[in-house]
Amino acid sequence: MMKKNDYSSVMSRKGEILKNATGIDYQQFESSAVTFNYGNLLGSPGYSIDEVRSIQAETGVGNTPLVELKRITSLVRSLSPPGKGARVFIKDERANPSGSFKDRRASLSVYHSSRLGYKGVIAATSGNYGAAVASQAAKLGLKTIIIQEVYDSRHVGQPEILEKTRACEAYGAEVWQMTVGPELFYMLLLMLEETGFYSASLYTPTAILGIETLGFELAEQAKERVGKFPDAVIITHAGGGNVTGTARGLMKAGASSTAVIGASVDLRGMHMASDEDFNRKSFTTGHSAFGIPFLTWPDRTDVPRNCARALRYLDRYVLVTQGDVFYVTELLSRMEGLQRGPAGNTSLTAALAVARELDRDQVIVVQETEYTGAGKMPTSQLTFARENGIEVRRGDPKENCPGRTIVIPEGVEQIKVEDVDLDKIRESYIRNARQSVEDYKFQPFDLDFLAEDSKSKHDFVKRILSLSETEKKS
Amino acid sequence: MKSKNNDRAKKGDLVQVYLVILKPEERVKKLPECTKRVPYEAWVKGILIDESAVIGDRVRIKSFIGREITGTMTGINPGYNHNFGLPQPELVQIGLEAWLETRKTEEDK
Numbered sequence: 001m002m003k004k005n006d007y008s009s010v011m012s013r014k015g016e017i018l019k020n021a022t023g024i025d026y027q028q029f030e031s032s033a034v035t036f037n038y039g040n041l042l043g044s045p046g047y048s049i050d051e052v053r054s055i056q057a058e059t060g061v062g063n064t065p066l067v068e069l070k071r072i073t074s075l076v077r078s079l080s081p082p083g084k085g086a087r088v089f090i091k092d093e094r095a096n097p098s099g100s101f102k103d104r105r106a107s108l109s110v111y112h113s114s115r116l117g118y119k120g121v122i123a124a125t126s127g128n129y130g131a132a133v134a135s136q137a138a139k140l141g142l143k144t145i146i147i148q149e150v151y152d153s154r155h156v157g158q159p160e161i162l163e164k165t166r167a168c169e170a171y172g173a174e175v176w177q178m179t180v181g182p183e184l185f186y187m188l189l190l191m192l193e194e195t196g197f198y199s200a201s202l203y204t205p206t207a208i209l210g211i212e213t214l215g216f217e218l219a220e221q222a223k224e225r226v227g228k229f230p231d232a233v234i235i236t237h238a239g240g241g242n243v244t245g246t247a248r249g250l251m252k253a254g255a256s257s258t259a260v261i262g263a264s265v266d267l268r269g270m271h272m273a274s275d276e277d278f279n280r281k282s283f284t285t286g287h288s289a290f291g292i293p294f295l296t297w298p299d300r301t302d303v304p305r306n307c308a309r310a311l312r313y314l315d316r317y318v319l320v321t322q323g324d325v326f327y328v329t330e331l332l333s334r335m336e337g338l339q340r341g342p343a344g345n346t347s348l349t350a351a352l353a354v355a356r357e358l359d360r361d362q363v364i365v366v367q368e369t370e371y372t373g374a375g376k377m378p379t380s381q382l383t384f385a386r387e388n389g390i391e392v393r394r395g396d397p398k399e400n401c402p403g404r405t406i407v408i409p410e411g412v413e414q415i416k417v418e419d420v421d422l423d424k425i426r427e428s429y430i431r432n433a434r435q436s437v438e439d440y441k442f443q444p445f446d447l448d449f450l451a452e453d454s455k456s457k458h459d460f461v462k463r464i465l466s467l468s469e470t471e472k473k474s
Numbered sequence: 475m476k477s478k479n480n481d482r483a484k485k486g487d488l489v490q491v492y493l494v495i496l497k498p499e500e501r502v503k504k505l506p507e508c509t510k511r512v513p514y515e516a517w518v519k520g521i522l523i524d525e526s527a528v529i530g531d532r533v534r535i536k537s538f539i540g541r542e543i544t545g546t547m548t549g550i551n552p553g554y555n556h557n558f559g560l561p562q563p564e565l566v567q568i569g570l571e572a573w574l575e576t577r578k579t580e581e582d583k
Contacts, residue, residue: 007500075572078579120539143539153512162556169519174537177517178495180509182502187495187516195541274506327568334569375556383559394564408564411571 099371113198134171163375211245240308491545
Protein backbone atom coordinates (compact mmCIF):
# COMPACT_ATOMS: atom_id res chain seq x y z
CA MET A 1 0.00 0.00 0.00
CA MET A 2 1.22 3.49 -0.86
CA LYS A 3 2.12 5.63 2.10
CA LYS A 4 0.03 8.76 2.56
CA ASN A 5 2.03 11.93 2.29
CA ASP A 6 -0.37 14.54 3.64
CA TYR A 7 0.88 16.66 6.53
CA SER A 8 -0.58 14.74 9.43
CA SER A 9 0.24 11.29 8.02
CA VAL A 10 3.90 12.23 7.56
CA MET A 11 4.09 13.83 11.00
CA SER A 12 2.63 10.69 12.57
CA ARG A 13 5.58 8.71 11.14
CA LYS A 14 8.09 11.20 12.59
CA GLY A 15 9.57 8.90 15.25
CA GLU A 16 10.23 6.06 12.84
CA ILE A 17 11.61 8.35 10.10
CA LEU A 18 14.04 10.06 12.48
CA LYS A 19 15.19 6.81 14.00
CA ASN A 20 16.08 5.52 10.54
CA ALA A 21 17.65 8.83 9.53
CA THR A 22 19.88 9.37 12.57
CA GLY A 23 20.64 5.81 13.61
CA ILE A 24 19.74 6.88 17.15
CA ASP A 25 17.05 5.29 19.28
CA TYR A 26 16.34 8.30 21.49
CA GLN A 27 14.00 6.28 23.73
CA GLN A 28 16.86 4.27 25.18
CA PHE A 29 18.21 7.46 26.81
CA GLU A 30 14.89 8.42 28.40
CA SER A 31 14.14 7.50 32.00
CA SER A 32 10.78 9.31 32.11
CA ALA A 33 8.64 11.58 29.95
CA VAL A 34 10.79 14.46 31.23
CA THR A 35 14.23 13.11 32.01
CA PHE A 36 16.82 11.74 29.64
CA ASN A 37 20.51 10.99 30.05
CA TYR A 38 22.13 13.91 28.22
CA GLY A 39 25.71 12.74 28.86
CA ASN A 40 25.06 9.26 27.52
CA LEU A 41 23.25 10.59 24.45
CA LEU A 42 26.19 12.89 23.63
CA GLY A 43 28.64 10.08 24.30
CA SER A 44 26.75 7.55 22.16
CA PRO A 45 28.59 8.14 18.86
CA GLY A 46 31.82 7.39 20.76
CA TYR A 47 34.19 10.18 19.64
CA SER A 48 36.78 11.69 21.99
CA ILE A 49 37.81 15.29 21.43
CA ASP A 50 41.19 14.12 20.06
CA GLU A 51 39.40 11.90 17.54
CA VAL A 52 37.15 14.78 16.52
CA ARG A 53 40.19 17.00 16.00
CA SER A 54 41.89 14.48 13.77
CA ILE A 55 38.70 13.81 11.75
CA GLN A 56 38.33 17.57 11.23
CA ALA A 57 42.00 17.99 10.29
CA GLU A 58 41.42 15.47 7.45
CA THR A 59 39.04 17.87 5.70
CA GLY A 60 40.87 21.06 6.65
CA VAL A 61 38.42 22.08 9.37
CA GLY A 62 39.59 23.90 12.49
CA ASN A 63 42.93 25.33 13.63
CA THR A 64 41.69 28.78 12.70
CA PRO A 65 43.71 31.84 13.76
CA LEU A 66 43.05 33.80 16.93
CA VAL A 67 43.54 37.45 15.98
CA GLU A 68 43.93 40.29 18.47
CA LEU A 69 41.82 43.31 17.51
CA LYS A 70 44.34 45.88 18.71
CA ARG A 71 42.90 48.99 17.09
CA ILE A 72 39.34 48.17 18.11
CA THR A 73 40.60 47.51 21.66
CA SER A 74 42.30 50.91 21.78
CA LEU A 75 39.15 52.60 20.45
CA VAL A 76 37.09 50.88 23.16
CA ARG A 77 39.64 51.93 25.82
CA SER A 78 39.51 55.54 24.68
CA LEU A 79 35.79 55.51 25.52
CA SER A 80 35.96 53.48 28.75
CA PRO A 81 36.34 54.57 32.39
CA PRO A 82 40.00 54.68 33.58
CA GLY A 83 41.47 51.17 33.98
CA LYS A 84 38.67 49.60 31.92
CA GLY A 85 38.66 48.13 28.42
CA ALA A 86 39.53 44.44 28.07
CA ARG A 87 41.68 43.08 25.22
CA VAL A 88 39.47 41.74 22.44
CA PHE A 89 40.49 38.73 20.34
CA ILE A 90 38.54 37.11 17.52
CA LYS A 91 38.61 33.53 16.33
CA ASP A 92 38.64 33.78 12.55
CA GLU A 93 36.36 30.87 11.76
CA ARG A 94 35.94 32.11 8.23
CA ALA A 95 39.20 30.23 7.56
CA ASN A 96 37.23 26.95 7.53
CA PRO A 97 36.62 25.28 4.13
CA SER A 98 33.13 26.68 3.48
CA GLY A 99 33.72 29.85 5.49
CA SER A 100 32.16 29.43 8.92
CA PHE A 101 32.31 27.49 12.20
CA LYS A 102 29.45 25.39 10.84
CA ASP A 103 32.09 23.25 9.10
CA ARG A 104 32.95 21.87 12.53
CA ARG A 105 29.51 20.45 13.20
CA ALA A 106 29.00 19.37 9.58
CA SER A 107 32.36 17.58 9.40
CA LEU A 108 31.67 15.19 12.25
CA SER A 109 28.06 14.53 11.24
CA VAL A 110 28.97 13.82 7.62
CA TYR A 111 31.90 11.63 8.67
CA HIS A 112 29.61 9.75 11.05
CA SER A 113 26.92 9.25 8.40
CA SER A 114 29.49 7.89 5.99
CA ARG A 115 30.75 5.46 8.64
CA LEU A 116 27.18 4.30 9.24
CA GLY A 117 26.83 3.57 5.51
CA TYR A 118 24.42 6.30 4.42
CA LYS A 119 24.69 7.37 0.77
CA GLY A 120 23.66 10.95 1.32
CA VAL A 121 22.79 13.64 3.85
CA ILE A 122 19.91 16.09 4.21
CA ALA A 123 19.66 19.28 6.22
CA ALA A 124 16.89 21.84 6.52
CA THR A 125 18.74 25.13 6.95
CA SER A 126 18.84 28.60 5.45
CA GLY A 127 22.20 29.38 7.01
CA ASN A 128 25.90 28.68 6.56
CA TYR A 129 25.28 25.15 7.79
CA GLY A 130 23.88 24.08 4.41
CA ALA A 131 27.09 25.06 2.63
CA ALA A 132 29.11 23.34 5.36
CA VAL A 133 27.20 20.07 4.96
CA ALA A 134 27.42 20.20 1.15
CA SER A 135 31.16 20.98 1.31
CA GLN A 136 31.96 18.15 3.72
CA ALA A 137 29.75 15.71 1.80
CA ALA A 138 31.53 16.64 -1.44
CA LYS A 139 34.85 15.80 0.19
CA LEU A 140 33.56 12.42 1.44
CA GLY A 141 31.72 11.53 -1.78
CA LEU A 142 28.20 11.68 -0.35
CA LYS A 143 25.12 13.27 -1.94
CA THR A 144 23.48 16.30 -0.34
CA ILE A 145 19.97 17.74 -0.26
CA ILE A 146 19.50 21.13 1.40
CA ILE A 147 16.02 22.52 2.13
CA GLN A 148 15.97 26.29 2.62
CA GLU A 149 13.35 28.87 3.57
CA VAL A 150 14.15 31.51 0.92
CA TYR A 151 11.13 33.32 -0.50
CA ASP A 152 8.07 35.19 0.67
CA SER A 153 4.80 34.63 -1.22
CA ARG A 154 5.79 37.38 -3.74
CA HIS A 155 8.79 35.18 -4.67
CA VAL A 156 11.16 37.81 -3.24
CA GLY A 157 14.22 36.13 -1.77
CA GLN A 158 16.26 37.24 1.23
CA PRO A 159 19.68 38.12 -0.32
CA GLU A 160 21.67 36.35 2.38
CA ILE A 161 19.73 33.13 1.81
CA LEU A 162 19.95 33.45 -1.99
CA GLU A 163 23.72 33.48 -1.47
CA LYS A 164 23.44 30.27 0.56
CA THR A 165 21.48 28.68 -2.31
CA ARG A 166 24.35 29.58 -4.65
CA ALA A 167 26.97 28.25 -2.23
CA CYS A 168 25.15 24.95 -1.67
CA GLU A 169 24.66 24.44 -5.41
CA ALA A 170 28.33 25.25 -5.96
CA TYR A 171 29.19 22.27 -3.73
CA GLY A 172 26.83 20.09 -5.78
CA ALA A 173 23.78 19.97 -3.53
CA GLU A 174 20.19 19.55 -4.69
CA VAL A 175 18.64 22.67 -3.17
CA TRP A 176 14.94 23.06 -2.41
CA GLN A 177 14.02 26.73 -2.12
CA MET A 178 10.87 27.05 -0.04
CA THR A 179 8.44 29.79 0.89
CA VAL A 180 7.95 30.85 4.52
CA GLY A 181 6.58 28.32 6.97
CA PRO A 182 7.31 25.83 9.73
CA GLU A 183 6.39 23.06 7.26
CA LEU A 184 10.12 22.96 6.47
CA PHE A 185 10.19 20.09 8.96
CA TYR A 186 7.45 18.23 7.06
CA MET A 187 9.49 18.68 3.88
CA LEU A 188 12.58 17.31 5.65
CA LEU A 189 10.71 14.23 6.85
CA LEU A 190 9.31 13.63 3.33
CA MET A 191 12.80 13.81 1.81
CA LEU A 192 14.39 11.62 4.49
CA GLU A 193 11.75 8.96 3.93
CA GLU A 194 12.00 9.14 0.17
CA THR A 195 15.81 8.91 -0.02
CA GLY A 196 16.89 6.97 3.08
CA PHE A 197 19.58 9.63 3.58
CA TYR A 198 21.07 10.67 6.92
CA SER A 199 19.53 13.60 8.77
CA ALA A 200 22.42 16.02 9.31
CA SER A 201 20.39 17.86 11.93
CA LEU A 202 22.02 20.72 13.81
CA TYR A 203 20.95 19.09 17.05
CA THR A 204 22.30 15.52 17.03
CA PRO A 205 25.23 14.48 19.28
CA THR A 206 27.78 14.77 16.46
CA ALA A 207 26.57 18.28 15.54
CA ILE A 208 27.50 19.40 19.07
CA LEU A 209 30.66 17.33 19.55
CA GLY A 210 32.00 18.91 16.36
CA ILE A 211 31.86 22.38 17.94
CA GLU A 212 33.67 21.36 21.12
CA THR A 213 36.94 21.69 19.24
CA LEU A 214 36.23 25.42 18.80
CA GLY A 215 36.07 26.05 22.55
CA PHE A 216 39.02 23.75 23.15
CA GLU A 217 41.22 25.42 20.52
CA LEU A 218 40.51 28.97 21.60
CA ALA A 219 41.28 28.11 25.23
CA GLU A 220 44.63 26.62 24.18
CA GLN A 221 45.44 29.54 21.87
CA ALA A 222 44.61 32.15 24.52
CA LYS A 223 46.78 30.35 27.06
CA GLU A 224 49.67 30.34 24.62
CA ARG A 225 49.20 34.00 23.60
CA VAL A 226 48.37 35.72 26.89
CA GLY A 227 49.37 33.10 29.45
CA LYS A 228 45.85 32.43 30.72
CA PHE A 229 42.43 31.22 29.67
CA PRO A 230 40.08 33.99 28.48
CA ASP A 231 38.08 35.81 31.15
CA ALA A 232 35.04 35.74 28.89
CA VAL A 233 34.01 34.12 25.62
CA ILE A 234 31.18 35.72 23.67
CA ILE A 235 29.12 33.48 21.41
CA THR A 236 26.43 34.36 18.88
CA HIS A 237 23.36 32.43 20.00
CA ALA A 238 20.48 31.10 17.90
CA GLY A 239 19.57 27.41 18.12
CA GLY A 240 21.98 26.78 20.99
CA GLY A 241 24.60 24.56 19.37
CA ASN A 242 27.26 27.23 19.20
CA VAL A 243 26.98 28.04 22.93
CA THR A 244 26.70 24.39 23.97
CA GLY A 245 29.61 23.06 21.93
CA THR A 246 31.93 25.98 22.69
CA ALA A 247 31.21 25.90 26.43
CA ARG A 248 31.79 22.16 26.58
CA GLY A 249 35.05 22.53 24.69
CA LEU A 250 36.22 25.23 27.11
CA MET A 251 35.51 22.90 30.02
CA LYS A 252 37.35 20.03 28.36
CA ALA A 253 40.38 22.31 27.98
CA GLY A 254 40.19 23.15 31.68
CA ALA A 255 38.88 26.72 31.22
CA SER A 256 36.16 26.23 33.82
CA SER A 257 36.17 29.80 35.17
CA THR A 258 35.78 31.49 31.77
CA ALA A 259 32.45 33.34 31.60
CA VAL A 260 30.19 32.04 28.82
CA ILE A 261 28.19 34.91 27.33
CA GLY A 262 25.57 34.43 24.62
CA ALA A 263 24.58 37.29 22.30
CA SER A 264 21.70 37.63 19.83
CA VAL A 265 20.35 40.35 17.57
CA ASP A 266 17.17 41.78 19.01
CA LEU A 267 14.25 40.90 16.73
CA ARG A 268 11.61 40.86 19.45
CA GLY A 269 8.16 41.52 18.03
CA MET A 270 8.82 39.79 14.71
CA HIS A 271 7.08 36.53 13.92
CA MET A 272 9.26 33.89 12.27
CA ALA A 273 6.35 32.14 10.53
CA SER A 274 5.00 35.42 9.13
CA ASP A 275 5.12 35.80 5.37
CA GLU A 276 4.99 39.60 5.78
CA ASP A 277 7.74 39.85 8.43
CA PHE A 278 10.09 37.51 6.57
CA ASN A 279 11.78 40.12 4.38
CA ARG A 280 11.59 42.92 6.94
CA LYS A 281 14.48 41.57 8.96
CA SER A 282 18.17 41.93 8.05
CA PHE A 283 19.40 38.96 10.08
CA THR A 284 18.35 35.46 9.17
CA THR A 285 20.06 33.84 12.17
CA GLY A 286 21.79 34.71 15.43
CA HIS A 287 18.67 36.56 16.53
CA SER A 288 16.37 36.55 19.54
CA ALA A 289 13.45 34.98 17.67
CA PHE A 290 15.49 31.76 17.64
CA GLY A 291 17.65 32.47 20.68
CA ILE A 292 14.92 32.93 23.28
CA PRO A 293 12.51 30.11 22.22
CA PHE A 294 15.40 27.65 21.97
CA LEU A 295 16.39 28.49 25.55
CA THR A 296 12.88 28.22 26.97
CA TRP A 297 12.22 24.95 25.11
CA PRO A 298 15.16 23.32 23.28
CA ASP A 299 13.18 20.26 22.22
CA ARG A 300 11.34 22.11 19.47
CA THR A 301 13.65 20.79 16.76
CA ASP A 302 13.97 18.13 14.10
CA VAL A 303 15.13 15.48 16.61
CA PRO A 304 13.26 14.05 19.64
CA ARG A 305 15.90 15.23 22.12
CA ASN A 306 18.00 18.26 21.27
CA CYS A 307 21.70 18.05 22.17
CA ALA A 308 22.03 21.85 21.95
CA ARG A 309 21.05 22.90 25.47
CA ALA A 310 22.51 26.36 25.93
CA LEU A 311 20.72 27.11 29.19
CA ARG A 312 22.98 24.54 30.86
CA TYR A 313 26.02 26.64 30.04
CA LEU A 314 25.16 30.34 29.79
CA ASP A 315 26.43 32.70 32.50
CA ARG A 316 24.91 35.70 30.78
CA TYR A 317 22.74 36.38 27.72
CA VAL A 318 22.62 39.77 26.00
CA LEU A 319 20.89 41.41 23.04
CA VAL A 320 22.23 43.95 20.55
CA THR A 321 20.43 45.79 17.74
CA GLN A 322 20.62 45.20 13.98
CA GLY A 323 22.08 48.70 13.51
CA ASP A 324 24.80 48.02 16.11
CA VAL A 325 25.93 44.91 14.24
CA PHE A 326 26.12 46.75 10.90
CA TYR A 327 28.18 49.48 12.58
CA VAL A 328 30.61 46.98 14.11
CA THR A 329 30.86 45.01 10.84
CA GLU A 330 31.99 48.23 9.17
CA LEU A 331 34.42 48.92 12.03
CA LEU A 332 35.97 45.44 11.72
CA SER A 333 36.58 46.06 8.06
CA ARG A 334 37.89 49.61 8.42
CA MET A 335 40.00 49.25 11.57
CA GLU A 336 41.17 45.64 11.43
CA GLY A 337 41.14 44.89 7.71
CA LEU A 338 38.74 42.01 8.13
CA GLN A 339 35.63 41.88 5.93
CA ARG A 340 33.39 39.33 7.57
CA GLY A 341 29.69 38.50 7.34
CA PRO A 342 27.33 40.55 9.48
CA ALA A 343 25.41 37.83 11.40
CA GLY A 344 28.61 36.31 12.79
CA ASN A 345 29.59 39.74 14.14
CA THR A 346 26.71 39.73 16.64
CA SER A 347 29.06 38.43 19.33
CA LEU A 348 31.74 40.99 18.40
CA THR A 349 29.18 43.76 18.80
CA ALA A 350 28.31 42.57 22.30
CA ALA A 351 32.02 42.24 23.07
CA LEU A 352 32.62 45.95 22.47
CA ALA A 353 30.05 46.79 25.14
CA VAL A 354 31.18 44.10 27.59
CA ALA A 355 34.88 45.05 27.15
CA ARG A 356 34.13 48.50 28.57
CA GLU A 357 32.90 46.87 31.82
CA LEU A 358 36.03 44.71 32.24
CA ASP A 359 39.55 45.62 33.37
CA ARG A 360 42.36 46.31 30.92
CA ASP A 361 44.23 43.13 31.83
CA GLN A 362 41.21 40.97 31.12
CA VAL A 363 40.73 39.08 27.87
CA ILE A 364 37.57 38.58 25.83
CA VAL A 365 37.43 36.11 22.96
CA VAL A 366 34.82 36.53 20.26
CA GLN A 367 34.59 32.96 19.05
CA GLU A 368 33.61 33.26 15.38
CA THR A 369 33.59 35.13 12.13
CA GLU A 370 31.93 34.03 8.89
CA TYR A 371 32.66 34.57 5.20
CA THR A 372 31.01 37.49 3.48
CA GLY A 373 30.13 38.30 -0.13
CA ALA A 374 27.20 39.19 -2.37
CA GLY A 375 23.95 39.11 -0.39
CA LYS A 376 25.77 38.92 2.94
CA MET A 377 27.29 42.41 3.08
CA PRO A 378 25.83 45.27 5.17
CA THR A 379 25.52 47.09 1.81
CA SER A 380 23.33 44.36 0.31
CA GLN A 381 21.26 43.92 3.46
CA LEU A 382 20.64 47.65 3.94
CA THR A 383 19.80 48.14 0.25
CA PHE A 384 17.31 45.29 0.56
CA ALA A 385 15.91 46.67 3.83
CA ARG A 386 15.19 50.04 2.20
CA GLU A 387 13.52 48.28 -0.76
CA ASN A 388 11.23 46.59 1.77
CA GLY A 389 10.19 49.82 3.41
CA ILE A 390 12.61 49.85 6.35
CA GLU A 391 13.92 53.24 7.44
CA VAL A 392 17.73 53.35 7.72
CA ARG A 393 19.42 56.25 9.50
CA ARG A 394 22.09 57.17 12.03
CA GLY A 395 21.19 57.98 15.60
CA ASP A 396 20.74 56.46 19.01
CA PRO A 397 20.49 52.64 18.85
CA LYS A 398 17.63 52.84 21.36
CA GLU A 399 15.50 53.99 18.42
CA ASN A 400 15.97 50.70 16.55
CA CYS A 401 12.65 49.01 15.89
CA PRO A 402 12.78 45.53 14.32
CA GLY A 403 10.81 45.43 11.08
CA ARG A 404 10.56 49.24 10.86
CA THR A 405 13.76 51.12 11.60
CA ILE A 406 17.46 50.33 11.56
CA VAL A 407 19.49 52.93 13.42
CA ILE A 408 23.25 52.94 12.86
CA PRO A 409 24.96 54.30 16.00
CA GLU A 410 26.94 57.55 15.90
CA GLY A 411 29.81 56.14 17.96
CA VAL A 412 31.06 53.03 19.78
CA GLU A 413 30.03 54.53 23.13
CA GLN A 414 26.38 54.21 22.08
CA ILE A 415 26.65 50.44 21.67
CA LYS A 416 25.17 48.83 24.75
CA VAL A 417 23.94 45.37 25.51
CA GLU A 418 20.56 44.57 27.00
CA ASP A 419 20.76 41.75 29.53
CA VAL A 420 18.10 39.07 29.30
CA ASP A 421 17.04 37.89 32.77
CA LEU A 422 18.13 34.23 32.76
CA ASP A 423 16.00 33.41 35.80
CA LYS A 424 12.90 34.39 33.81
CA ILE A 425 14.12 32.16 30.97
CA ARG A 426 14.66 29.31 33.45
CA GLU A 427 11.16 29.81 34.78
CA SER A 428 9.67 29.62 31.25
CA TYR A 429 11.69 26.50 30.53
CA ILE A 430 10.39 24.75 33.65
CA ARG A 431 6.81 25.82 32.87
CA ASN A 432 7.19 24.47 29.34
CA ALA A 433 8.44 21.17 30.75
CA ARG A 434 5.33 21.06 32.96
CA GLN A 435 3.09 21.74 29.95
CA SER A 436 4.80 19.12 27.79
CA VAL A 437 3.51 16.29 29.98
CA GLU A 438 -0.14 16.30 30.90
CA ASP A 439 -1.11 14.81 34.28
CA TYR A 440 2.39 13.48 34.82
CA LYS A 441 3.59 13.30 38.42
CA PHE A 442 7.14 14.66 38.62
CA GLN A 443 9.63 12.43 40.42
CA PRO A 444 12.57 13.77 42.46
CA PHE A 445 14.98 12.75 39.67
CA ASP A 446 12.94 14.80 37.17
CA LEU A 447 13.49 17.86 39.35
CA ASP A 448 17.22 17.14 39.42
CA PHE A 449 17.21 16.86 35.64
CA LEU A 450 15.34 20.14 35.19
CA ALA A 451 17.71 21.86 37.64
CA GLU A 452 20.73 20.63 35.71
CA ASP A 453 19.14 21.40 32.37
CA SER A 454 18.39 25.00 33.40
CA LYS A 455 21.52 25.61 35.49
CA SER A 456 19.37 26.22 38.55
CA LYS A 457 18.66 24.55 41.89
CA HIS A 458 16.29 21.75 42.88
CA ASP A 459 14.35 24.17 45.12
CA PHE A 460 13.95 26.71 42.32
CA VAL A 461 12.47 24.01 40.05
CA LYS A 462 10.19 22.84 42.84
CA ARG A 463 8.92 26.36 43.47
CA ILE A 464 8.15 27.03 39.77
CA LEU A 465 6.43 23.66 39.34
CA SER A 466 4.17 24.22 42.34
CA LEU A 467 3.43 27.77 41.17
CA SER A 468 2.28 26.46 37.79
CA GLU A 469 0.19 23.72 39.49
CA THR A 470 -1.59 26.32 41.61
CA GLU A 471 -2.27 28.49 38.56
CA LYS A 472 -3.63 25.50 36.67
CA LYS A 473 -6.12 24.70 39.44
CA SER A 474 -7.37 28.24 39.89
CA MET B 475 15.66 41.57 -28.90
CA LYS B 476 13.95 38.61 -27.22
CA SER B 477 13.05 35.72 -29.45
CA LYS B 478 10.28 33.26 -28.72
CA ASN B 479 12.94 30.57 -28.25
CA ASN B 480 13.89 32.15 -24.90
CA ASP B 481 10.83 30.43 -23.45
CA ARG B 482 11.72 27.04 -24.91
CA ALA B 483 14.13 24.62 -23.30
CA LYS B 484 15.49 21.45 -24.84
CA LYS B 485 16.71 18.21 -23.33
CA GLY B 486 19.94 18.79 -21.40
CA ASP B 487 19.22 22.44 -20.52
CA LEU B 488 19.50 23.61 -16.93
CA VAL B 489 16.00 24.55 -15.81
CA GLN B 490 14.05 25.36 -12.67
CA VAL B 491 10.79 23.72 -11.68
CA TYR B 492 8.07 24.80 -9.29
CA LEU B 493 5.93 22.64 -7.01
CA VAL B 494 3.08 23.39 -4.65
CA ILE B 495 3.92 21.27 -1.62
CA LEU B 496 0.82 22.15 0.44
CA LYS B 497 -2.29 24.07 -0.60
CA PRO B 498 -3.44 26.75 1.88
CA GLU B 499 -6.06 24.41 3.38
CA GLU B 500 -3.48 21.62 3.82
CA ARG B 501 -1.04 23.75 5.84
CA VAL B 502 -0.31 23.68 9.57
CA LYS B 503 -3.28 25.10 11.46
CA LYS B 504 -1.38 27.49 13.73
CA LEU B 505 0.00 30.11 11.33
CA PRO B 506 -0.16 33.90 11.07
CA GLU B 507 -3.04 34.97 8.76
CA CYS B 508 -0.72 36.22 6.00
CA THR B 509 1.04 32.84 5.82
CA LYS B 510 -2.11 30.75 6.17
CA ARG B 511 -3.74 32.13 3.04
CA VAL B 512 -0.87 31.29 0.65
CA PRO B 513 0.34 27.85 -0.50
CA TYR B 514 3.60 26.29 0.67
CA GLU B 515 5.77 26.36 -2.46
CA ALA B 516 9.14 25.05 -3.67
CA TRP B 517 11.61 25.65 -6.48
CA VAL B 518 14.43 23.30 -7.48
CA LYS B 519 16.91 23.19 -10.36
CA GLY B 520 18.11 20.38 -12.58
CA ILE B 521 18.73 19.15 -16.12
CA LEU B 522 15.69 18.78 -18.38
CA ILE B 523 14.93 15.14 -19.17
CA ASP B 524 12.07 15.80 -21.63
CA GLU B 525 12.90 16.48 -25.31
CA SER B 526 11.52 20.02 -25.26
CA ALA B 527 9.38 22.25 -23.06
CA VAL B 528 8.11 25.80 -22.67
CA ILE B 529 7.68 27.79 -19.45
CA GLY B 530 4.56 26.54 -17.70
CA ASP B 531 4.86 22.94 -18.95
CA ARG B 532 4.94 20.04 -16.55
CA VAL B 533 8.44 18.55 -16.96
CA ARG B 534 10.86 16.01 -15.53
CA ILE B 535 14.33 17.06 -14.43
CA LYS B 536 17.42 15.30 -13.12
CA SER B 537 18.61 17.11 -9.99
CA PHE B 538 22.29 17.91 -9.27
CA ILE B 539 22.55 14.62 -7.36
CA GLY B 540 20.77 12.63 -10.09
CA ARG B 541 17.26 12.34 -8.66
CA GLU B 542 14.25 12.69 -10.95
CA ILE B 543 11.79 15.43 -9.98
CA THR B 544 8.57 16.45 -11.74
CA GLY B 545 7.25 20.00 -11.60
CA THR B 546 6.14 23.03 -13.59
CA MET B 547 8.97 24.65 -15.51
CA THR B 548 9.39 28.26 -14.33
CA GLY B 549 12.83 29.19 -15.57
CA ILE B 550 15.60 28.34 -18.00
CA ASN B 551 18.99 28.65 -16.33
CA PRO B 552 17.86 31.35 -13.87
CA GLY B 553 20.78 33.46 -12.66
CA TYR B 554 22.23 34.16 -9.25
CA ASN B 555 21.24 37.80 -9.14
CA HIS B 556 21.81 38.72 -5.50
CA ASN B 557 24.48 41.40 -5.30
CA PHE B 558 26.56 43.68 -3.10
CA GLY B 559 23.90 46.41 -2.98
CA LEU B 560 24.55 50.13 -2.92
CA PRO B 561 27.27 51.85 -0.87
CA GLN B 562 25.60 53.16 2.28
CA PRO B 563 26.26 56.78 3.31
CA GLU B 564 25.41 55.81 6.91
CA LEU B 565 28.30 53.32 6.91
CA VAL B 566 31.10 54.92 4.92
CA GLN B 567 31.86 57.60 7.52
CA ILE B 568 32.31 55.15 10.40
CA GLY B 569 35.94 54.37 9.58
CA LEU B 570 37.05 57.99 9.52
CA GLU B 571 35.15 58.82 12.70
CA ALA B 572 36.84 55.94 14.53
CA TRP B 573 40.25 56.97 13.18
CA LEU B 574 39.76 60.54 14.43
CA GLU B 575 38.61 59.26 17.84
CA THR B 576 41.69 57.07 18.36
CA ARG B 577 43.98 59.86 17.10
CA LYS B 578 42.46 62.33 19.54
CA THR B 579 43.21 59.93 22.41
CA GLU B 580 46.81 59.49 21.24
CA GLU B 581 47.28 63.27 21.12
CA ASP B 582 45.77 63.65 24.62
CA LYS B 583 48.48 61.34 25.90
